[in-house]
Amino acid sequence: MRFLVGGYTTDMDGTADGIGLLTAGDADSTSAGVLSWRGTLASAPSPSWVAKHPTLDVVYATLEGAGAVQAFREQGPDQWVALGQPTPVGAAPCHILAGRERLFVTCWGDGQVVQVELDADGGIRGSATADAASDPYAGYDQEPRVSHAHQSIVVAPGVVATTDMGFDLVRFWRTGSRAPRLMQEVTLPRGSGPRHGILHPSGHLYIVAELSCELFVLAPDEAGMWHVVGGTPLGAGTLDGDTAAELAPSPDATLLYAGVRGSNTIAVMRVAGDGEAVSPLALVEAGVDWPRHHLVVGDGVLVAGQRSNDVVVLAVDARGIPGRVATRTEVPSPTCLLRLP
Template identity: 50%
Template sequence: MRLFTGGYTADMGGQATGIGMLQAGSSDSAFVDGALGFGGEVVAADSPSWLAAHPTRDVIYATLEKTGAVQAYTRTGESTLAPLGDPVPAGEATCHVAVAPDGRELLASCWGDGGVVRMMLDADGRPSDPRRAPAASDPYDAEPDFDAIRAQVLGAAAEDAGEDPVSRPSRAHEARYLADGTVVTTDLGLDLVRIWRPVEGRLRAHQQVALPRGCGPRHTAWHPSGHLYVVTEFSGEVFVLAPDATGSWRVLGGVPLGALPGDTGAEIALGRDGSFVYAGLRGSDTMAVLRVRGGGDALEPAALVETGVAWPRHHIVVRDTLLVEGERSHEVVSSTLDPRTGVPGRIRHRTTVPSPTHLLPVR
């Protein structure tokens, strides 16, 4: 299998030079259990930190995080890409892009300013007409933040924080399209999962689901049972959400990942049959394995294992293999998953990849 690699370039302090190509085993195989090899850059780009594919066209979208834009690329060969039009501005620190299943639009999430930005896609997959969705509201703004107030009184601490010590910034981080047309987005700064519904061809804000203050919801995984799993960056947990019979979303529970002080949650992914969930922790550089219980409405810790990389920013599961990117160790590693316990075994293969941030299988 071949995979595109996103990465941080010099403008974000990284060593990548654009979108790269990773070879995992045989290029014509659906498995990734063979040797890993990095083929280098397929197209130059400035910090293409997240990648997404058009559902029917040979088009790839990248968030140019430092630039704050989305760039479309067309496939020009087996392992080459070329820009499709100019970058489309989205917002400060554009960190995630998701493409609608019908290929008519995409959503860009902007970590820097909290923007959720919708762009329409033409027949060739070219994005245009960026429109910012309504801003989120802080569910905790009525509660005094005593730590922030104390920092404001002391002055120096508030200045060091670099932000308004009372208000909390919105930090959109991911969008996900569900099969019924619903869209869920995360707001890491305001501890929110936002629910959107399509109405007359537009997305309308439907509900804000508040998670515990300060947890920092980052990324999500959708379970076939109809439950949404949300990994948090700051508290190192996974929460389970689902809609009730009336369509109102609620939090069903949560489970800690075993994070150490200073750890930050990163990516979350399901195992092949949905029996296990994998969530990465940067800092201790570990992978939490959670077992899915009940009808998908509960999770329990199964294991916590070393990833073998530094700063495991992103990982994916392909059949019986776990691929993990080490952003700060500049590598990608692969491990075989035990089908009974779900636990990754020892690292089988390793290759150097500069400042990797995302893996996207090539169709």
């Protein structure tokens, strides 16, 4: 299997040189084969998130320190070249949702949500910034807060949800026009810091909160309005000062895996009922320092250790719980893993 690796370069105090290539295991197993770092495929300043176009051999990277996004096209075996120039979007862009005709880019630094239009070849041809968020807790105290948009998730045809860590919001947008149109906002508890999420096959939206280390469950009512319908702490073993990172499902969607930085663990949660009930199952060692991102692939969990400069594969047992480190390789400041077809 091949994986593109996003990372931090010197402008973000990292050691990467751009987008890299990682190979792991074989066609059926990530934990039974060799994990190997193949080096840098495309030089770029801090490509912290990498997303692939659904049909074209084009990927997009957030150049987090530069406040821009950049397209790259595959040009031969293990070689990617820039497609056009970097496009400014906002301060510290940290996530891209890639569609056939447009990208959704979320900016941690200033909270901007930017819709980027694509041409037929996957190149970037224009952008429009969505309406800024307002703090639902404004006036709670005298210290103003800053919007920090973090991720975009498709939740229905033509509808995208975005998380805002700074304002504790999940915002829902209608897409298709030149700029996204705000449909609804769901407010989470103050200081929870919603970061990343996934849409479950049941139709529930799971959101992991970075600052409070909780998992929230959202669902739409018959009118299509979203509400919080459940939630749980990630586990009794999380520590003060821990921050949650990525959220990923098991292949059968019965389990959820959340990375926890600080204690450097992976929280495993069970999904029950019709998807509205979640409960902690286990809290295991991540095997790295600062588990920034992880993927569940085959019989293993790949974990990117941003501060330990490595990627590991954790073998998963019959219950779906990660255990020992099956294989490890040095990777410079990894922040994102993207499996290639």
